[in-house]
Amino acid sequence: MKLVIAIIKPFKLEEVRDALTNIGVAGLTVSEVKGYGRQKGHTEIYRGAEYAISFLPKIKIEVAIPSDRVDRVIEAITSSAKTGQIGDGKIFVTSIERAVRIRTGETDTDAL
């Protein structure tokens, strides 16, 4: 089992969700996060006081899937979240040791 974590631009969330639904991903978790990468930030000016806003708002998606589907999920996210501009985000993949569905007590791939 793998956990795919993708950091994407907020306005790309719906497209990414549609792309993942189309390849049969049954669920995902979304959080509003802030961070910076190559996009850096921007400056805001309030009555002459300039502030560098270095952390930009992003969306973090977490998808737990069977290991054999990782490539298709990565492909779906990459194609749907891409704008070609800096700040499109990143995808990280890690292994999951155990999974449990709370309602039924099913475990591992049955729980995904």
Added chain:
Amino acid sequence: MARKPDMTRPRQPGTSFKGLKMTTPLLRHRIASALLTSVATVLAAPAFAQAPAAPKIDAGDTAWMIAATALVLLMTIPGLALFYAGMVRKRNVLNTMAMSLVCVMIVSLLWAALGYTLAFTGEGPILGTLDRLLLRGMGMEAVNAAAKTIPESLFMLYQMTFAIITVALVSGAIVDRMRFSAFLMFAIAWLFLVYVPLAHWVWGGGFLMTFGLLDFAGGTVVHINAGIAGLVAALVVGKRRGYGAENLAPYDLSMAVIGTGLLWVGWFGFNGGSALGAGSRATMAIVATHLAACTGALLWMLMEWHTRGKPSVLGMISGAIAGLGTITPASGFVLPWHAVIIGGLAGVVCFWACTSLKQRLAYDDSLDVFGVHGVGGTLGTILTGVFAAGAVSMSADLPGGSPGLLDGNPGQLWIQIVGAAVTVGWSGLLTFVILKVVGLMVPLRVSDEDERVGLDIRQHGESIHA
């Protein structure tokens, strides 16, 4: 200056602008003044008829002044509370609102008990009398000599709302760091030692009034006063932690926009109500007020667009308040086109004060009480001496009105400058002394840790959880 006569209303003879040929600007001004003088004479005629009779409470005046009183109270709660709270950080939103709220409670009670009588009874050069201590003797028929056509209880209440907002305005300079209890003590002392004497000097028959200072609705008493007090308080209390290094950006400017709208509309009662009656002087003051707010906002926006590349919403609302504060002393003395110029100058000068001057002098006046109200109030008080047109302010008691420099009375400019200087001196000195004395009793600032965590949770045990 081609004006269309309003055909829906019967026109008074001699008020037509039709057929007026413009030649030189000077002549144009002379002609316009002469015509307006005749207009004002006609408009003022009913006042002539009334003056010798015994004071009689007028239903129209009373109705307007009740509304105006409500409008001015609305400027503080929720107007100023929203305007200020929208510009602080999220952790200090409630504390900022609390300062406006507490000014309403404390100043109202103290004004009724002692402030009003010291400011507005008797004609001593320095202070009034104790005739209305705890409002004693304020019966159903009572009127104040300054406003003989409305009940004295209403006059007292109207002036109360001015005292409230002036004290509340000062809080903008020290939000984000001043201890709530210290602010309370400061507010009480400042009301009696700074606001009450100034209100008496300028409006209650004191020495600045007899000196001839023109301040229709509070350029000196409210705006210079609050602005200078804010500057001194910002210097004495000290800068916010992280000023110039950390991000102190406003939490929610949309709240500040709503607050600005309430202040703007409330200002119709502030300046229009300062006519103390329902008449053409009130409406002329409102016209001036609104136009000045518009040009103030517009010019600030354009200045910012030009120098910083973007027209910010904070700039627009700051310019509107600058225009409103600056026209305040002049409204009721000037013509609409004067107000357009005064508002525009306010937008430019206050923009410069809040950006360049503030950075050069390196004081941390959190919400620019000095840059907007202090600078705008000073500018407006001086410009009143330039633009005042006798035609707008003539009355039975003052047939020539109160003319300024452009209307042939250059001496007025000097009176205005002296009036502004006295206000700056008194407000600055006494604010400093009061804060030093309060500082001996309780620390003026919250602890560093409280400031970091936020005044909402540390001073009030609450947070907005938004």
